[in-house]
Amino acid sequence: MDKWLQEQLPRWRDAANQLTGIEKSKSAQADDVMNTVHSYREIARDLSVARDIAPGSKLTRYLEQLYARYYRALYRKPGSLWQEIKDLVLVDAPAIARSLGQQILSVSTLFIISGLAGWWLINTYPELVSLFASEEMINGVSRGELWTDDILNVLPSSMLALSIFTNNVAVTLFAMCLGVFYGLGTIYIIAMNGLMIGGIFAMTAQHNLAGRLFEFVIAHGIVELSVICIAGAIGVSLGMSIARPGNRTRAQSFHRASIRSAKLIFVCALFLIGAGLIEGFISPDPGYSLSFKLSVGILYMTIFVATLSGVPRYLLSRNQQV
Amino acid sequence: MEDRLNIPSITGTDLVFDVAGPGGRSYAFIIDWHIRLLIALAWFLLASLIYAGSLSWAGVADDSLSGYLYIVALPAMVIYLLYHPVLEILMDGRTPGKRMAGIRIVARDGKAPGIGAHLVRNLFRLVDSLPFAYLIGFTSTLVTENNLRFGDLAAGTLLIYDAADEKLALKEVEAMHGARIGLQEAELVQELTARWDSLDSETRLDLGRKLLKRLEGDLPAGLSSEAVLSRLKTHLA
Numbered sequence: 012m013d014k015w016l017q018e019q020l021p022r023w024r025d026a027a028n029q030l031t032g033i034e035k036s037k038s039a040q041a042d043d044v045m046n047t048v049h050s051y052r053e054i055a056r057d058l059s060v061a062r063d064i065a066p067g068s069k070l071t072r073y074l075e076q077l078y079a080r081y082y083r084a085l086y087r088k089p090g091s092l093w094q095e096i097k098d099l100v101l102v103d104a105p106a107i108a109r110s111l112g113q114q115i116l117s118v119s120t121l122f123i124i125s126g127l128a129g130w131w132l133i134n135t136y137p138e139l140v141s142l143f144a145s146e147e148m149i150n151g152v153s154r155g156e157l158w159t160d161d162i163l164n165v166l167p168s169s170m171l172a173l174s175i176f177t178n179n180v181a182v183t184l185f186a187m188c189l190g191v192f193y194g195l196g197t198i199y200i201i202a203m204n205g206l207m208i209g210g211i212f213a214m215t216a217q218h219n220l221a222g223r224l225f226e227f228v229i230a231h232g233i234v235e236l237s238v239i240c241i242a243g244a245i246g247v248s249l250g251m252s253i254a255r256p257g258n259r260t261r262a263q264s265f266h267r268a269s270i271r272s273a274k275l276i277f278v279c280a281l282f283l284i285g286a287g288l289i290e291g292f293i294s295p296d297p298g299y300s301l302s303f304k305l306s307v308g309i310l311y312m313t314i315f316v317a318t319l320s321g322v323p324r325y326l327l328s329r330n331q332q333v
Numbered sequence: 334m335e336d337r338l339n340i341p342s343i344t345g346t347d348l349v350f351d352v353a354g355p356g357g358r359s360y361a362f363i364i365d366w367h368i369r370l371l372i373a374l375a376w377f378l379l380a381s382l383i384y385a386g387s388l389s390w391a392g393v394a395d396d397s398l399s400g401y402l403y404i405v406a407l408p409a410m411v412i413y414l415l416y417h418p419v420l421e422i423l424m425d426g427r428t429p430g431k432r433m434a435g436i437r438i439v440a441r442d443g444k445a446p447g448i449g450a451h452l453v454r455n456l457f458r459l460v461d462s463l464p465f466a467y468l469i470g471f472t473s474t475l476v477t478e479n480n481l482r483f484g485d486l487a488a489g490t491l492l493i494y495d496a497a498d499e500k501l502a503l504k505e506v507e508a509m510h511g512a513r514i515g516l517q518e519a520e521l522v523q524e525l526t527a528r529w530d531s532l533d534s535e536t537r538l539d540l541g542r543k544l545l546k547r548l549e550g551d552l553p554a555g556l557s558s559e560a561v562l563s564r565l566k567t568h569l570a
Binding site: 016020023024027034051052055056058059065068069070072073075076078079082083086087088092095167169170173184185187188189191262265266269270273274276277 | 342345348349350398402407425443447449450452456457459477481483486487488489495502505506507517520
């Protein structure tokens with residue numbers, strides 16, 4: 012036993028040092044990799060011996076740690092962050108968006124119906140507007156002023172863009188993550204957002220301010236609301252993965268759906284940065300005309316839809332063929 | 334009872350992991366929460382003092398508010414919110430808290446999780462932290478197999494116990510080399526001699542005598558505490 016330990020100790024020490032080198036390097040020579048594979052097999056053999064002669068001992072635990080480290084190092088994914096981001100935007104996001112088409116349609120319909128319901132509710136019962144708007148907002152609108160009118164006097168554009176981006180990301184992530192409650196959390200968030208927007212538009216329409224609110228919203232709002240609907244669709248798909256896991260366990264089905272859809276949410280979050288900048292710098296600025304804001308909104312939405320439809324990948328592959 | 338996870342390997346020797354329970358996870362989280370809170374707070378106070386000359390933005394001129402936000406408030410918020418995802422990616426599934434608690438995040442097949450898995454795991458903190466103080470996440474670790482919270486279920490990860498200091502573990506193994514007794518006995522002697530001073534005199538004498546009796550057979554009566562310790566150490570020499 013002692014002789015065996017005496018023979019193996021220097022080898023384990025060398026193996027641990029060699030492994031540290033492999034773990035820290037981003038690429039490795041073929042010889043180093045072969046040596047690592049060889050050492051992995053040797054450590055497996057030593058661990059098997061140690062488990063047999065000294066189960067539960069410190070020696071066995073040490074070798075188990077070393078063996079697990081080798082396993083992690085050898086099965087590490089070949090990582091290129093840039094390639095991963097490129098694949099995410101060009102390949103994965105369009106494919107996932109396509110596969111979620113039905114959910115996106117359902118959630119968008121829910122959002123529109125909720126918006127119309129909010130509009131009808133406030134038109135029919137104007138006093139209920141306090142459910143959706145603060146007293147300050149209601150008083151301002153009654154005086155013919157929109158809360159967005161002098162927003163740039165309260166906050167500089169950059170701060171406004173940042174706070175809007177943060178808020179949008181929070182709403183988007185909640186709309187997605189709350190899908191774990193069988194999709195009910197997502198449905199609640201989407202319905203509430205729809206009701207609120209419909210209700211607010213109805214309130215402003217009653218004071219002939221809906222046009223000005225539309226002018227404020229149009230440049231950033233189309234993409235912003237689309238992202239929230241997509242996040243809702245992802246949330247619903249998460250809920251469905253738990254409710255109807257098919258031939259997988261619920262945990263497996265949920266894991267698969269989460270990893271897949273999280274890729275899409277990261278791409279959508281990138282578009283929220285742009286939406287935040289537009290909302291901070293263009294939307295509240297009276298210097299920009301309605302037609303300019305409308306053009307920005309349509310252009311940004313076109314880029315968004317094109318990205319999720321796989322157009323950049325198509326253009327890149329066509330250029331490579333030429 | 335400790336949960337163990339066996340993963341078959343191509344070598345024929347299974348990988349065996351001890352799965353971290355709610356206690357180990359909570360311990361690591363509490364350490365990390367204090368670290369990130371303190372770092373964020375330290376940044377906020379220091380940057381605020383340097384930028385605004387006070388600990389509040391009340392005295393900051395209107396045209397300097399943006400600067401205050403970007404230099405003082407935003408980095409503090411970023412430190413607090415991105416502490417877990419950034420460190421877990423950079424430290425290969427660990428954070429300072431997890432390191433102190435001796436635990437590590439791995440994928441459910443024992444491999445290192447990718448960047449995406451780390452991000453998804455942290456994204457679902459939104460759900461795990463509901464309604465307050467990580468109640469959903471904590472309850473989930475109590476009722477699920479392998480003590481998983483929603484973030485782990487989503488990302489396909491779990492937390493395992495991992496030696497906090499592998500070099501120390503090797504040193505302990507090396508210390509047993511040269512022992513004249515079996516490996517398990519050597520471990521017992523090493524543990525007892527290492528903890529000798531922290532045990533009360535009656536307990537250590539009793540444990541020492543029992544161990545010596547197992548190693549040497551009958552002992553002379555009236556052995557002092559020092560004599561027991563010295564005889565134990567000779568078995569490791």
